[in-house]
Amino acid sequence: MNYRHAFHAGNHADVLKHIVLLALVDSFKRKDSPFFVLDTHAGRGRYLLSSEESRKTLEAEDGVMRLMAQPQLPELVERYLKAVQADNPVGAMVAYPGSPLLVAQALRAQDRMAACELQEEEAAALKALFEHDGRVGVHPGDGYAMIRALLPPKVNGTKIGRGLVLIDPPYEVQDAEYPRILAALGETLTRWPQATCAVWFPIKQRRSILHFFRKAAALPIKSALLVELLVRPDDSPLRLNGSGMLLLNPPYQFDRVLAPAMPALKTHLGEKGASTRLEWLKQPA
Numbered sequence: 001m002n003y004r005h006a007f008h009a010g011n012h013a014d015v016l017k018h019i020v021l022l023a024l025v026d027s028f029k030r031k032d033s034p035f036f037v038l039d040t041h042a043g044r045g046r047y048l049l050s051s052e053e054s055r056k057t058l059e060a061e062d063g064v065m066r067l068m069a070q071p072q073l074p075e076l077v078e079r080y081l082k083a084v085q086a087d088n089p090v091g092a093m094v095a096y097p098g099s100p101l102l103v104a105q106a107l108r109a110q111d112r113m114a115a116c117e118l119q120e121e122e123a124a125a126l127k128a129l130f131e132h133d134g135r136v137g138v139h140p141g142d143g144y145a146m147i148r149a150l151l152p153p154k155v156n157g158t159k160i161g162r163g164l165v166l167i168d169p170p171y172e173v174q175d176a177e178y179p180r181i182l183a184a185l186g187e188t189l190t191r192w193p194q195a196t197c198a199v200w201f202p203i204k205q206r207r208s209i210l211h212f213f214r215k216a217a218a219l220p221i222k223s224a225l226l227v228e229l230l231v232r233p234d235d236s237p238l239r240l241n242g243s244g245m246l247l248l249n250p251p252y253q254f255d256r257v258l259a260p261a262m263p264a265l266k267t268h269l270g271e272k273g274a275s276t277r278l279e280w281l282k283q284p285a
């Protein structure tokens with residue numbers, strides 16, 4: 001196992017992303033009918049936190065571990081911490097579960113997930129992780145391109161109506177990622193119009209994100225909800241000041257589901273000037 005991504009795993013951005021992700025999955029579980037999750041940028045599924053080299057600068061210490069130290073937290077946050085703890089020995093934090101593992105832990109027998117990963121080594125780790133889980137398909141390659149092959153989702157030739165597409169790219173190309181995301185969202189909604197889509201985005205300087213929001217809100221969707229956590233003011237372009245999730249077609253009244261968790265995230269993960277945002281970009285009709 002290598003430790004390439006362990007430095008970031010469990011940081012404030014992962015906390016926000018994974019709390020929202022689990023809340024989405026839980027909302028699908030209110031009905032018995034199956035749902036499908038496509039994770040276009042899945043990563044390796046589990047990140048070790050316990051090596052000497054990663055101990056030096058572990059971002060989880062200012063993220064998930066700060067929450068672990070709190071005696072009482074909102075239900076949504078507790079639910080997330082339980083999911084992280086489920087992948088660890090009692091009382092210890094040696095690994096951080098990534099999005100596909102968190103989702104897989106929550107799937108029922110009738111639900112399905114497809115996880116795409118471009119980097120060979122990461123994809124191999126992911127394949128090994130889900131080797132014995134028939135509900136999870138691992139697809140090495142470009143997650144954006146895979147949308148065409150995997151949507152609309154089907155099980156044994158029958159379409160699955162409900163579900164989620166998580167788009168969580170590394171933004172290595174910075175702002176050039178946004179046109180790719182918009183194209184992927186357009187393709188997704190053409191193939192699977194009722195899909196819920198969740199896009200993670202970093203907040204360094206707000207200017208660059210606004211154009212993306214405008215374009216996304218103009219897609220053929222019923223609603224768009226924005227969730228953000230800024231751990232410090234967004235005036236330093238070189239640091240990850242915060243992050244957000246843009247949710248297209250979220251479940252009914254999903255803002256009310258998330259709202260109780262937001263003040264706790266700001267208090268426990270934020271520095272001076274921290275803030276949160278929970279706002280409809282497009283109100284449900």
Ligand code: SAM
Nearest residue numbers: 040041042043098099117118119142143168170
């Ligand atoms: N979603 C994961 C989680 O929450 O645990 C983390 C994903 S990490 C931010 C982004 C991942 O996307 C990296 O593992 C990277 O190798 C992979 N990646 C980069 N470009 C990709 C592409 N075009 N298709 C699929 N995966 C890609």
